[in-house]
Amino acid sequence: MQIRAELKSARPTFAAGDRHGMAHKAEETRFELQKDRMLRAAAKCFNEKGYSGSSLKDVANILGLTDAALYYYVRNKEELVYLCYVRAADVGREAMQRAVDEGSDGLDTVLRYLRYHIEIMVGDRGPVAIMSEIPSLKTQHREEVLELSRKHSAWFEEILNEGIGDGSIAPCDVRMTGNAIMGSINWIPKWHHGDPATGRSIADEFPEILARGLRSVGT
Amino acid sequence: MQIRAELKSARPTFAAGDRHGMAHKAEETRFELQKDRMLRAAAKCFNEKGYSGSSLKDVANILGLTDAALYYYVRNKEELVYLCYVRAADVGREAMQRAVDEGSDGLDTVLRYLRYHIEIMVGDRGPVAIMSEIPSLKTQHREEVLELSRKHSAWFEEILNEGIGDGSIAPCDVRMTGNAIMGSINWIPKWHHGDPATGRSIADEFPEILARGLRSVGT
DNA sequence: GCATTATTTTAATCTAGATTAAAATTTTTT
DNA sequence: AAAAAATTTTAATCTAGATTAAAATAATGC
Numbered sequence: 001m002q003i004r005a006e007l008k009s010a011r012p013t014f015a016a017g018d019r020h021g022m023a024h025k026a027e028e029t030r031f032e033l034q035k036d037r038m039l040r041a042a043a044k045c046f047n048e049k050g051y052s053g054s055s056l057k058d059v060a061n062i063l064g065l066t067d068a069a070l071y072y073y074v075r076n077k078e079e080l081v082y083l084c085y086v087r088a089a090d091v092g093r094e095a096m097q098r099a100v101d102e103g104s105d106g107l108d109t110v111l112r113y114l115r116y117h118i119e120i121m122v123g124d125r126g127p128v129a130i131m132s133e134i135p136s137l138k139t140q141h142r143e144e145v146l147e148l149s150r151k152h153s154a155w156f157e158e159i160l161n162e163g164i165g166d167g168s169i170a171p172c173d174v175r176m177t178g179n180a181i182m183g184s185i186n187w188i189p190k191w192h193h194g195d196p197a198t199g200r201s202i203a204d205e206f207p208e209i210l211a212r213g214l215r216s217v218g219t
Numbered sequence: 220m221q222i223r224a225e226l227k228s229a230r231p232t233f234a235a236g237d238r239h240g241m242a243h244k245a246e247e248t249r250f251e252l253q254k255d256r257m258l259r260a261a262a263k264c265f266n267e268k269g270y271s272g273s274s275l276k277d278v279a280n281i282l283g284l285t286d287a288a289l290y291y292y293v294r295n296k297e298e299l300v301y302l303c304y305v306r307a308a309d310v311g312r313e314a315m316q317r318a319v320d321e322g323s324d325g326l327d328t329v330l331r332y333l334r335y336h337i338e339i340m341v342g343d344r345g346p347v348a349i350m351s352e353i354p355s356l357k358t359q360h361r362e363e364v365l366e367l368s369r370k371h372s373a374w375f376e377e378i379l380n381e382g383i384g385d386g387s388i389a390p391c392d393v394r395m396t397g398n399a400i401m402g403s404i405n406w407i408p409k410w411h412h413g414d415p416a417t418g419r420s421i422a423d424e425f426p427e428i429l430a431r432g433l434r435s436v437g438t
Numbered sequence: 439g440c441a442t443t444a445t446t447t448t449a450a451t452c453t454a455g456a457t458t459a460a461a462a463t464t465t466t467t468t
Numbered sequence: 469a470a471a472a473a474a475t476t477t478t479a480a481t482c483t484a485g486a487t488t489a490a491a492a493t494a495a496t497g498c
Contacts (some may be wrong), residue, residue, distance in 0.1 A: 031444085032493090052271035053355035055485055066355035069446050077486065129230055132351045178425050179490085183406025184399045205395050213432030249465090250474085274455060287458080288476050296456065444495070450488080464474075467492065 031206045034084045036087075037063060043084050043129035047189045050080065067161050082141040084129035087150035091120050091128050096155055106163020107214060113159070114185070120197030121188060133158035151176055160214075169214045181210050254292045255306075255422060256282060259354045262348035263304050266408045270300065284321030301360040303348035308367035310339050310347050315374055325382020326433060332378070333404070333426035349408050372397055379433075388433045400429050 041062040047056035056067040056077060063069075074080045095117035103109025121128045134145055157178045163169030184206070192198060260281040264273035275286040275296060282288075293299045295406070314336035322328025340347045353364055376397045382388030411417060 025323075036446090048354055050352040050355040052352065057485080057488095066239070066447055067486085068448080071487075072445060086267065132349075133269040135267055136269040138285065172428065173424055176421070177428050179406070179410055180403040180425065180428050183403040185402070186409075187398075187402030187405055190402070190405075200275065202395070205392055205464095206399065209396050209399050210393065211432075213428065213430075253475090276455080277459095284475095285477055286456085286479080290457075291475060440498085442497080447492080448490090449490070450490100450497095453483100454489075455483095458480080460478090460480100462477070463475080463492100466474105467472075468470090 002218075011106050017194060031073075034063075038070065038073055039084055039087050040127065042080050043088070043127045044134075046074075046081070046084065046129050047127055048193060051136065056080075060113050074206070078136070078138055078141070081129075082145065083135055083136055085131050085134065085137075085145045086148065087133060088128045089152060090143065092117055093148075093155075095120060096152070096159075100159070103159075105166045106159055106161075107168035107211065110156075110163060110169070111158050111207045113156070114181075114210055115203055118188065118203040118206055121185075122192060122196075123201055126187060126193040127189055130186060156182070163214070164187065173214065177214070184210055229291075233401075254280075256410050257289060257292055257299075258306050259344075259346065260305055261299050262307070262346045265300070265303065265348050265352075267412060271353065274306065275299075297357055297360070300309070300348075300352055301364065304353065304356075304364045305367065307347045307350060307365065307415075308345065308371060311336055311371050312374075314339060315371070315378075319378070322378075323380055324385045324387040325380075326387035326430065328378050329382060329388070329433065330426045330430050332375070333400075333429055334422055335406060337422040337425055340404075341411060341415075341421055346408055348399055349405060370394055372401060375401065382433070389435070397431070403429055 019160065038059065042054075042059045045059050049058065058071050059080070060067045060070055067180050071079065074083065098116050099109045099113035120126060130150065131145065134142055134149075137145060157174040160169060160172070160174040160177060163173050164174075178191050188202065188206075192202060243300060257278070261273070261278045263281065264278050275289050278299070279286045279289055289299065293302065305311065317331050318332035319329045319337050322331050348365065350368065353361055353368075356364060376393040379388060379391070379393040379396060383390050385408075407421065407425075411421060
């Protein structure tokens with residue numbers, strides 16, 4: 001691994017991940033697969049045992065690895081958290097995109113988004129990390145994650161506005177409403193662990209519960 | 220401080236707090252006041268910078284103290300977190316009690332509870348800690364906090380049921396609905412920091428937003 | 439099967455931050 | 469204002485857990 005030597009002066013350590021151009025998400029190399037497994041294991045740990053309560057050893061154990069092995073995939077723990085959060089944001093964006101593509105009107109899009117997002121969170125792709133430790137990220141990572149988070153909220157508010165426009169959603173303070181709904185979603189991993197049955201019922205019921213208050217009279 | 224010597228064999232350290240019978244919350248001794256200031260400072264730190272991102276020094280700095288001084292009030296960091304969470308639970312229970320005392324029917328009680336709880340969270344009594352790190356607590360503390368948390372949820376669900384009974388709230392899955400609403404509430408400190416103006420508008424608007432979906436038709 | 443590269447482990451170090459003991463200061467009591 | 473108690477600080481330790489370097493193993497291409 002020459003690159004390591006090359007960049008030594010610039011940075012003391014070097015995670016192999018930098019080599020693998022993660023351009024095409026499709027071509028799932030062994031490396032990418034393992035890395036994704038790691039991110040899910042980390043998310044599980046962080047959600048269940050808290051950030052500070054989870055050592056790299058805990059995460060590695062889930063994977064049947066040694067803590068040191070994780071350093072092949074990430075530079076340090078901070079980066080692990082960062083990647084978990086980026087993944088969480090990705091998953092949310094994906095759900096939102098699909099909802100927008102398929103939704104017939106504002107309300108329908110909201111309902112779909114909620115369902116899709118929850119389905120991912122509680123399903124095979126999960127668990128997804130709760131972004132509780134954004135402030136612990138180093139400046140650049142923090143900014144980046146906050147930006148993703150802001151964009152997500154903004155997009156959701158946009159959809160709410162569209163719904164108000166097309167008459168499917170009753171007029172409301174979209175900022176506040178968005179915060180309320182996102183809070184509910186983000187909190188799910190706090191009280192739901194594993195158990196696919198409950199998971200399914202959450203995905204079934206939650207969207208309706210959250211959206212009931214949105215519905216404009218006569219819909 | 221003889222007690223320290225006396226108990227030395229049993230426990231290495233001893234927090235002064237154990238002396239002060241915290242029986243009567245009314246008689247606010249200097250000690251109790253300082254301790255409460257500390258808990259609010261800690262909650263602020265934990266909410267803003269995350270648990271692992273907050274050192275005892277950070278908390279102490281807010282109070283104009285040295286990190287070591289905190290050990291006069293708590294045995295260790297874990298206990299500090301524990302107390303923050305107990306305080307958060309207390310605040311919630313208080314809001315709920317007041318709402319129950321004053322509410323005219325189920326829906327009204329819910330609306331009042333939400334308002335009171337939020338008012339405390341964003342007001343002078345705040346900030347209130349988000350219970351993100353329950354899993355990091357030692358077994359006994361964790362069980363205790365979880366118990367408080369469960370009781371709170373159960374109580375809220377009870378109120379929802381009453382509302383369904385008296386016709387003010389439309390029939391719904393109370394467990395799920397409770398989780399949804401609690402999630403929104405618990406998440407507030409994540410996006411709201413300081414700024415009293417915004418705080419007030421949250422307390423004004425949030426209850427209505429959250430409860431809109433509950434209202435039974437014709438109310 | 440050999441050479442090369444990818445992945446993991448072993449075995450140390452390293453470090454921030456928690457914790458402690460004792461001394462110093464402040465507050466309260468009498 | 470002295471004595472006692474309460475509170476805080478100073479100055480060390482102490483430690484879990486992150487991090488690293490080098491060696492060992494596994495996978496892959498030829």
